[in-house]
Amino acid sequence: MRRGFPWARHAVxxxxxxxxxxxxxWVFKTAITNENIYAFPPRLLPQDPHPYNFVDxxxxxxxxxxxxxxxxxxxxxxxxxxxxxxMAAYALxxxxxxxxxxxxxxxxxxxxxxxxxxxxxxxxxxxxxxxxTYLGLALPLLSTIVCIFIYKAAFEAVPRSLVEAARMDGLSxxxxxxHVLLPLSRPAIATNVIxxxxxxxxxFMWPLIVTRDANMQTxxxxxxxxxxxxxxxxxxLYAFVCMVLAPGILVFLMAQSAFIRGxxxxxxxx
Amino acid sequence: xxxxxxxxxxxRRAGTGTGWWGRKxxxxxxLILCFLLPSLAIFLLYRVIPLGWNAIxxxxxxxxxxxxxxxxxxxxxxxLFYDDIFWTALxxxxxxxxAAPVAIILALGIALxxxxxxxxxxxxxxxxxxxxxxxxVAVGIIWRWMYDERGGFINWALRIAGIIDRPLGFLQSxxxxxxxxxxxxxxxxxxxxxIILLTGLQQIPQHLYEAARVDGVPRHAVFLYVTLPMLRxxxxxxxxxxLLNSFTSFDLVYVMTNGGPGHATExxxxxxxxxxxxQTKFDYAAAVTVVQFLLLLALTFLANRLAGGNAxxxxxx
Amino acid sequence: xxxxxxxxxxxxIVPATLAAVVLGWNLHVAANATGEVxxxxxDATGRPVAxxxxxxxxxxxxxxxxxxxxxxxAAGAFRFQGNASHxxxxxxxxxxxxxxxxxxxxxFRAQDADLPAPLVIAR
Numbered sequence: 264m265r266r267g268f269p270w271a272r273h274a275v276x277x278x279x280x281x282x283x284x285x286x287x288x289w290v291f292k293t294a295i296t297n298e299n300i301y302a303f304p305p306r307l308l309p310q311d312p313h314p315y316n317f318v319d320x321x322x323x324x325x326x327x328x329x330x331x332x333x334x335x336x337x338x339x340x341x342x343x344x345x346x347x348x349x350m351a352a353y354a355l356x357x358x359x360x361x362x363x364x365x366x367x368x369x370x371x372x373x374x375x376x377x378x379x380x381x382x383x384x385x386x387x388x389x390x391x392x393x394x395x396t397y398l399g400l401a402l403p404l405l406s407t408i409v410c411i412f413i414y415k416a417a418f419e420a421v422p423r424s425l426v427e428a429a430r431m432d433g434l435s436x437x438x439x440x441x442h443v444l445l446p447l448s449r450p451a452i453a454t455n456v457i458x459x460x461x462x463x464x465x466x467f468m469w470p471l472i473v474t475r476d477a478n479m480q481t482x483x484x485x486x487x488x489x490x491x492x493x494x495x496x497x498x499x500l501y502a503f504v505c506m507v508l509a510p511g512i513l514v515f516l517m518a519q520s521a522f523i524r525g526x527x528x529x530x531x532x533x
Numbered sequence: 534x535x536x537x538x539x540x541x542x543x544x545r546r547a548g549t550g551t552g553w554w555g556r557k558x559x560x561x562x563x564l565i566l567c568f569l570l571p572s573l574a575i576f577l578l579y580r581v582i583p584l585g586w587n588a589i590x591x592x593x594x595x596x597x598x599x600x601x602x603x604x605x606x607x608x609x610x611x612x613l614f615y616d617d618i619f620w621t622a623l624x625x626x627x628x629x630x631x632a633a634p635v636a637i638i639l640a641l642g643i644a645l646x647x648x649x650x651x652x653x654x655x656x657x658x659x660x661x662x663x664x665x666x667x668x669x670v671a672v673g674i675i676w677r678w679m680y681d682e683r684g685g686f687i688n689w690a691l692r693i694a695g696i697i698d699r700p701l702g703f704l705q706s707x708x709x710x711x712x713x714x715x716x717x718x719x720x721x722x723x724x725x726x727x728i729i730l731l732t733g734l735q736q737i738p739q740h741l742y743e744a745a746r747v748d749g750v751p752r753h754a755v756f757l758y759v760t761l762p763m764l765r766x767x768x769x770x771x772x773x774x775x776l777l778n779s780f781t782s783f784d785l786v787y788v789m790t791n792g793g794p795g796h797a798t799e800x801x802x803x804x805x806x807x808x809x810x811x812q813t814k815f816d817y818a819a820a821v822t823v824v825q826f827l828l829l830l831a832l833t834f835l836a837n838r839l840a841g842g843n844a845x846x847x848x849x850x
Numbered sequence: 851x852x853x854x855x856x857x858x859x860x861x862x863i864v865p866a867t868l869a870a871v872v873l874g875w876n877l878h879v880a881a882n883a884t885g886e887v888x889x890x891x892x893d894a895t896g897r898p899v900a901x902x903x904x905x906x907x908x909x910x911x912x913x914x915x916x917x918x919x920x921x922x923x924a925a926g927a928f929r930f931q932g933n934a935s936h937x938x939x940x941x942x943x944x945x946x947x948x949x950x951x952x953x954x955x956x957x958f959r960a961q962d963a964d965l966p967a968p969l970v971i972a973r
Contacts, residue, residue: 269651269652272646272649272651273651273653275646276643276646276647276651276657279643279657279661280657280660280661282720283660283661283663283664283720283724284660284663285679285686286675286676286678286679286686286720287675289675289678289679289685289686290674290675290678293678293684304689304692304693305683305684305685305686305689347571347572347575348572350567350568350569350571350572351568351569351571351572351573353568354564354565354566354568354569355569357561357565359562359565365569365573368573368576368581369576372576372580372581374830374833375580375581375584375826376777376780376781376826376829377579377580378780378781378783378802379584379587379780379822379825379826379829380579380580380583380584380587380822381583381805381806381809381822382583382587382590382805382809382815382818382819382822383582383583383584383586383587383590383819384579384583385809385810386586386815387578387579387582387583387586402575402578402579403575403579405571405575406571406572406575406576408576411572436564436568461666464668465666465667465668465669465670465784467668467669467670467783467784467787468783468784468787468806471787472806472810482668483668483669483670483671483784486668486670486671486674487670487787487788490674490788500674501674501678504671504674504675507668507671508667508668508671511666511667511668512663512667515663515666516659519659522666523662523728526665526666526725526728527728527729527732
């Protein structure tokens, strides 16, 4: 409908894109050079690029350990969300007496941001002895209300007759979920995986509170810790940042449409 | 015990079918319970119980070593009348929320530019959105470097352009720190707002625009009288997300300034963290949390009202 | 021969490429990680210095710690074995004087390496 000025529009969008991308470039440039990073004026192009800052990060910081911790917690969160949310959502598609109450409970729980309950959540975790454990890190992330409703909507879109037919054939409830409902709800599963992954991968405040031991720290914590040790004095910090961001950017570029759909879905539903 | 012989029971059974069916139903109920239990347990453990405990804690004097003692409104009194940092943090949180409309307007501009048959629109969309799903801690470090006095791009660009003649310590300055952190926040979330608004724009029926064109309505009027009203739910959704965002922006502030300089960038959430985990004043932190939560509820409710009740954080299923 | 469809999806290609790169890199590392560091020591005029002591320091972000020392042979060459670090500093110490500390950064731990330029004993 809006025609004319395509060049003007391109120009504006290119400026916007430059603003969005420039910080990445700036950090990457710093990560691959060995120059005195405080030299003024800063160079726009990297001087003698080399990868040694990345090597330093790999060996001098327990980067592999942080990576392992992050992966363990994220995998737990993803599996938890995919399985537990599917179970809960399936239960909500059935008719039972307290259903209204449960839905109401879930909807009102959605209004409680996790950050608002951080202190008792910490005290509870301490009391059940899960401080400084993988389970303690992952437990609050194992099930998400938004994702339950995403599953529920997908399950309800599956024709009832199909479920009834499966039940007539004597399939157990587990099998109905696994063989009838889940294969027909693949976008919902993708959304669950993606949301659970970013939430757990990026989660910072909860691990900050729950971990006590450097061996249990996840990547964001390792990054913050490195920052507090070294301040902004070394190119290795920025190499660290690049290494932390790379998996996220890769997954995002590969699953862009599912990502965007998942996030907007997550937002509109919660 | 022979309940199966009693007439009432038989009648109830008759209503649900045979004995086999009745057993099946109990099994079904048990199964539903089993399916719901793990998720409900998690929500109970990490949402409902903490909320209640938090409220109780805020009226107690308590520390991990001492038994609790009821003190009524003592914490609230201290907070509201004697705690300047609390007021600073509250004010900063409100500023943070107030910055959301700026981001939304910028995002709307980008969305309008991207939402058309422009070539390469999807590339721009990807680039603008890219920063959103990334780790906030890393984003904070990236922007610390952008703002750096000597190695940072922004100081360099401003000096080249002749706008300043001495480097500015953006994050060390009382006047600029808050704005600088907010700019970073906008940079990160703007892509998300854009996507939401884009989804909203694409849901506006095309025939409205065609009708407007046939009637010769000028373009700005089309925007004011067609696009904006149709976009209202998306806009308010963005506003609510901005609202929530102000309560979850702990990561960014923690990494970039840790509330400093002084308390110039202290948000309620960072203040709560410092109180609870820095000074182990869990009880007092709980009281601040209650205020924060009530503020959030009130603002969400308000936003919902303004949006006509259909575009809040909760969309009824 | 047609490849099955799942092999053409980016969810297979990208992880498979990454796995191949990681595997190849690890093989390369395994083949070249004997921890040998070789180099030469010369004086200011470029003649090899025999009998100079060469010190090897391991580098971290804040400190450098001395790990080994060897003596150069008649051709001024030296060779360290069993270096376990990925970043070392070398310094030669001869009766005539000392060289500067030269940093040698490696791509992985215990990589075999030749010092690109000889250590020069300053007057």
